[in-house]
Amino acid sequence: MLNRAASTNEPFDFIIIGGGATGIGIALEAITRGYRTLLLEKNDFTKSTSSKSTKLVHGGVRYLAQGDIALVREACIERGRLLKNAPHLVKNQSFVIPTFGWFDELMYTVGLTFYDMLAGRYSLGRSLRVSKREALSHIPTINPKRLTAGVVYHDGQFDDSRLAINVIQTAVEHGAIVLNYMNVTSLTHSHTGLVDGVVAIDAETGKEYRFKAKAVVNATGVFADDILQMDTPGQPKTIAPSQGVHLVLDRSFLPGNYAMMIPKTDDGRVLFAVPWHNRVVVGTTDTPIPNASLEPVALEQEVDFILNTAGRYLTKAPQRSDVLSVFAGLRPLAAPKGDSKKTKEISRSHKIVVTPSQLFTMVGGKWTTFRRMAEDMVNRVEKVKGWNRTSSKTRNLRIHGYAKVEDYSDPLYVYGSDREELIRLNESLNGSAPKLSESLNLYKAQVIWAVRYEMARTVEDVLARRTRSLLLDARESMRIAPQVASIMAQELGKDKDWEKQQVESYMSVAQNYILS
Numbered sequence: 001m002l003n004r005a006a007s008t009n010e011p012f013d014f015i016i017i018g019g020g021a022t023g024i025g026i027a028l029e030a031i032t033r034g035y036r037t038l039l040l041e042k043n044d045f046t047k048s049t050s051s052k053s054t055k056l057v058h059g060g061v062r063y064l065a066q067g068d069i070a071l072v073r074e075a076c077i078e079r080g081r082l083l084k085n086a087p088h089l090v091k092n093q094s095f096v097i098p099t100f101g102w103f104d105e106l107m108y109t110v111g112l113t114f115y116d117m118l119a120g121r122y123s124l125g126r127s128l129r130v131s132k133r134e135a136l137s138h139i140p141t142i143n144p145k146r147l148t149a150g151v152v153y154h155d156g157q158f159d160d161s162r163l164a165i166n167v168i169q170t171a172v173e174h175g176a177i178v179l180n181y182m183n184v185t186s187l188t189h190s191h192t193g194l195v196d197g198v199v200a201i202d203a204e205t206g207k208e209y210r211f212k213a214k215a216v217v218n219a220t221g222v223f224a225d226d227i228l229q230m231d232t233p234g235q236p237k238t239i240a241p242s243q244g245v246h247l248v249l250d251r252s253f254l255p256g257n258y259a260m261m262i263p264k265t266d267d268g269r270v271l272f273a274v275p276w277h278n279r280v281v282v283g284t285t286d287t288p289i290p291n292a293s294l295e296p297v298a299l300e301q302e303v304d305f306i307l308n309t310a311g312r313y314l315t316k317a318p319q320r321s322d323v324l325s326v327f328a329g330l331r332p333l334a335a336p337k338g339d340s341k342k343t344k345e346i347s348r349s350h351k352i353v354v355t356p357s358q359l360f361t362m363v364g365g366k367w368t369t370f371r372r373m374a375e376d377m378v379n380r381v382e383k384v385k386g387w388n389r390t391s392s393k394t395r396n397l398r399i400h401g402y403a404k405v406e407d408y409s410d411p412l413y414v415y416g417s418d419r420e421e422l423i424r425l426n427e428s429l430n431g432s433a434p435k436l437s438e439s440l441n442l443y444k445a446q447v448i449w450a451v452r453y454e455m456a457r458t459v460e461d462v463l464a465r466r467t468r469s470l471l472l473d474a475r476e477s478m479r480i481a482p483q484v485a486s487i488m489a490q491e492l493g494k495d496k497d498w499e500k501q502q503v504e505s506y507m508s509v510a511q512n513y514i515l516s
Contacts, residue, residue, distance in 0.1 A: 052329025080122025
């Protein structure tokens with residue numbers, strides 16, 4: 001794809017900087033409307049925020065409590081579309097809210113019934129009060145002390161990085177050029193002062209490339225200000241990063257298929273405990289962070305907050321030694337006006353910024369609404385540029401891998417329609433290659449598949465994002481890293497020095513996912 005991008009004489013219609021949820025959504029939106037589209041990602045797709053979500057496609061119960069009805073309605077509709085367009089990755093998840101008195105029962109039942117009404121025909125199921133006995137049957141590990149009943153409601157659950165790679169594949173199938181490890185170092189401007197392209201360096205070869213475009217979109221999330229500074233040095237910050245931390249535990253802490261939501265915590269956020277790939281993801285926190293980084297590290301107070309809060313609601317209180325992995329992500333929140341520092345007061349809705357030189361930047365937003373954000377961005381570009389208006393083609397567009405899932409206990413279900421081909425690849429490897437890891441259900445074929453068909457270039461790409469090994473069990477992923485490096489080296493034609501460097505690099509990153 002790089003050769004295609006470099007050899008073209010015509011400018012692209014869109015160059016999109018950033019390969020997270022926002023950027024890949026815009027790439028798919030643009031290419032399906034007929035625009036020549038190039039996406040450039042500095043590292044790997046979803047390396048930063050977009051691989052470290054709470055794994056929920058949700059309307060936002062907390063936003064409803066804040067009165068942001070428009071955002072909730074929009075998110076509920078997009079949640080329904082995702083469930084329809086990518087059923088191999090997005091599923092209906094039932095939640096239990098434990099209640100402690102009649103007022104809790106009334107408030108949450110009424111509030112969540114309104115939540116269902118906002119979703120309309122996109123509702124995933126009716127919310128209802130259940131008895132204490134029923135609540136405990138759904139989640140046997142809820143602490144029964146003071147528990148009076150529960151409220152059951154429905155939201156979406158997904159695999160963020162797997163969805164991202166499938167969206168990218170969909171965009172490529174429609175003709176987009178999508179490149180990872182391509183670092184944009186500067187913007188170029190026309191003689192009239194408008195942004196008309198980028199300068200980028202291939203991180204693997206060090207070679208510099210220049211690409212021209214009619215419109216350049218900055219979709220770099222928490223790093224949006226870095227690109228804006230290239231356009232207009234010294235301009236005010238647009239992003240106020242907030243850190244969210246999650247702990248991953250064994251399924252024994254939350255057996256069964258129900259998730260749990262704690263609506264009131266000490267920091268004003270909700271706390272989720274969600275089944276995910278035969279583990280439990282517990283989080284999140286909301287901590288303002290002064291500077292964005294690619295690999296944010298969980299703070300001790302954040303870990304303690306999650307453990308202590310979860311411990312109050314579960315019969316088996318999790319300890320530090322129970323944590324299989326801890327991961328931190330940064331939310332690209334739009335910077336607040338005035339002196340407000342409370343991240344929970346900053347809107348999760350997205351905002352489009354257009355500079356005088358017509359650099360288009362998306363700030364804010366969330367995974368659930370990434371498709372709608374992309375639709376809004378392409379509409380804005382058309383309006384500002386004076387192009388003919390086109391209509392969105394993504395509302396009912398099936399994402400690559402589309403397949404109805406019959407068995408969620410199958411570790412390969414996330415591959416959807418690619419699953420059978422992946423199994424055939426595995427069987428071709430000396431009959432049937434053994435798993436690299438039994439506890440992670442990881443096959444050698446998945447590593448090969450990631451390299452051949454999913455643009456994986458590093459051990460971290462495979463273990464953190466193409467498979468979710470790093471997030472599911474950091475120590476086990478470190479154990480198998482040398483084997484993964486060896487398989488990849490054979491596929492990519494790399495030598496032993498590359499293998500050694502890859503393992504060392506992965507170990508350095510993975511250490512941040514382990515509680516010492």
